[in-house]
Amino acid sequence: MSYEIFDPFEGAPDNVDVIEWLEGQGWSGFLAIGGDESPLRVESFRRTVDGRDEFLVDVWDVNQGSPYVKVDNFGDLMDLLARWAPAVQAAALVSAVDSLRSYGLDKDGVAELVGAKVAFGASDALPALQRHEQEQAAYRRQVAEQRKAARDAAARPSS
Incomplete structure (x- = not known):
């Protein structure tokens, strides 16, 4: 050569x-x-x-x-x-x-893209994955707020 x-x-x-x-x-x-x-x-x-x-x-x-x-x-x-x-x-x-x-979600990750395509179809995969990430983040915030409210309520002296 x-x-x-x-x-x-x-x-x-x-x-x-x-x-x-x-x-x-x-x-x-x-x-x-x-x-x-x-x-x-x-x-x-x-x-x-x-x-x-x-x-x-x-x-x-x-x-x-x-x-x-x-x-x-x-x-x-x-x-x-x-x-x-x-x-x-x-x-x-x-x-x-x-x-x-990888431990986190990555919008370009192999597992995430394959999973999204299986669940939502190829044309809807990325938007559905992004919506799912937003819903999960909102749910985690809601749970954290509920736990904080419960801790605060338990910490207040009863009258």
Whole structure:
């Protein structure tokens, strides 16, 4: 496999729009592993130069990306993606397990979203989950107020 670190932004102005700049150089989005919300994502771009396809690959976590890697053919691109696929899968699995082990409710948590979809259907899941959280918080406040009132009443001297 032949590849090289490649800087497609050499000569780019500060604060350049990444996609616009890449498209201006003939690159277009090609294949990706992991979605925009994934904890780790591998993205590739393709362009044709002198009748031959070239590919760029970069790896992103939620905070930053890697240097771009340029490969000269589709086979090398597939090899590179195959090497990174297990890391993307592992990151997704660890993220899901961490979410499941969390003690609090998280509107983006795996268990909460699955439970809400099962209980309320996919289109109503998030609003129903948020309503449920609000109802539970109101109930906990009400119970706390009732307990406080009972303690206060018990602490008052009887006449």
